[in-house]
Amino acid sequence: MSNQLLSRALKIVGFFALSFALAVPAANAASAKSSSKRAIVKKPHVAKSTASKKVVSTRKSVRFEASAKVARTKRPSIIQALIPAIPSFGQMAGLHSAIDPLDLKSSVALVIDQDTREVLFSKNDHAVLPIASLTKLMTGVIISGARLPMDEMITVTQDDVDTEKHSRSRLSVGATLSRGEMLHLALMSSENRAAHALGRTYPGGMATFVSLMNAKAKMLGMHDTSYAEPTGLSSRNQSSAQDLAALVNAAHGDPVLRELTTSPGYQVAVGSRTLQFNNTNRLVKNPDWDIGLQKTGYINEAGQCLVMQTKIAGRKLIMVFLDSAGKLSRLGDAERVRRWVETNPVVTDQKLKLSASDKQISG
Template structure:
């Protein structure tokens, strides 16, 4: 068999093998992870070929002739909401978030609700409560805090631009945690709280209970753990409480911030691009993402003269939470107040991970 014919046959066999092992339904293709596969070696003997796959790479395992497989697709890890079937709930706005809640902040009128009592992981929305505890303690914001190895993420293995040994003020760390969702900053704030991390987490849970957030539990201050869980109803309560703190309003809506680290100046930006959009009047916001939670967003904003609180959880795509917020804004602006009532529910209350 000529090399050309062999190579073509090998590519077909490899493609079919990968397709069979890792076929992604069309409906799931948008959430599949694209994996770039590096060059690998294969032998000419078809019987010796073996497809090996991990989440990070795919290759033909053998020694011999060098070939390449260009792309493969591995389904993304499903969120708790996807596992529970929450995305089956339909709504008139075609929201991509499986959980949503929009309420009038002044009257408490519910304009839209969708699976709003489902209890799910909340990712970095956790940091909003972290900010509430730090701000409420009236600790000195100019006190210097050093990032240590204890602040390095062992839950998800995420990276950080704050190296171990970096020293910033408490105020700077709080700014980075709330604006750009800096995990080491949030963890350092909890670790250095008087009484330590355990005391800090207990205060987070106590504050939640005091606010009536009975569906909420925290195990750490960053949101990297999927055991930090809440419901849209509880998160709306938290947003309302946090909005009463001028410092939290300022830090969460700051479009960008610079910190000096040694001889370097690091530029951080807000994780919510809507804060820079002139069409939006945002008083407080926080984003979040881990695979178990999906894309999450909470906001206090003013639309058509009304102060609204928005909660979006378990959105499937990176930009879809912002798209959902835009859909709600257009809906509120274009419809009479009397028509602003939509309720959808198709979920179990508690989602266990």
């Protein structure tokens, strides 16, 4: 019996010894294979330290891979950048080819002395272009002049949602504010749903409101102007710098419009939240500026737009800038005009009058 047990024990030991002997080479082979892979991955790094030409090649490859990674993480922005920008009406008309002594980025500009009506500066001032949210200034003129109850509550509905440009709004459907608050947001922060709600809830409805906008334009002598809706999202809202100067002059006579358009910020309670809205024109917070009334605007077809009533070097001026090339360039144009007026306080339009047909860049 003891011999049988010993024989079995030897067989078991032999089995485990054989298994171990077979496992060790397999493990070594796997380890060698893994080491070989790691060695292959490291080859470019070895090459970088030994051959200068390969260093350049490897670095370019690394930069390319990094760029590819950025492209993958920011693909929507890259795609958007590749899509051609929609040209403005002014660009399509060639208005940007006109040059002027101040090198303005706006293709249309007009500066008028509000008291004497003297034209200090003009550039393509009769061109008729889309005016974007400058439209809201006329919306304000109609609402303020109607003497409607400013404490009447107005609710944003689906009808106020922008289906043309699909612009966003912080006023969700169902939000309820007073008419005065809606007017404040429309004029100060260019809130589209607020402006549309003001027109929609006007006595007689939107059609009546738009007809009143056009009638007021005619009454002010704005013969180049037409309105299709109260927000400015439609490119069919069009005007000229001359007409807009007349509108700014009329609107400046209304203390409500002066206050609301130059308000730096405003808070409103929407449900359980308090929302902070700010002025779309940063110049209202600039102590170097004395602004009595202003309005900004932008859609692709109109470019960046700005109108202001301001006091510079003791003179009350009306400024109009249409179809500016960049988001900040309309403010830069205003700064350029301000510096020019301060250094040339008695200059007249005989020195700086220019239209698109006077002088153009060749080609």
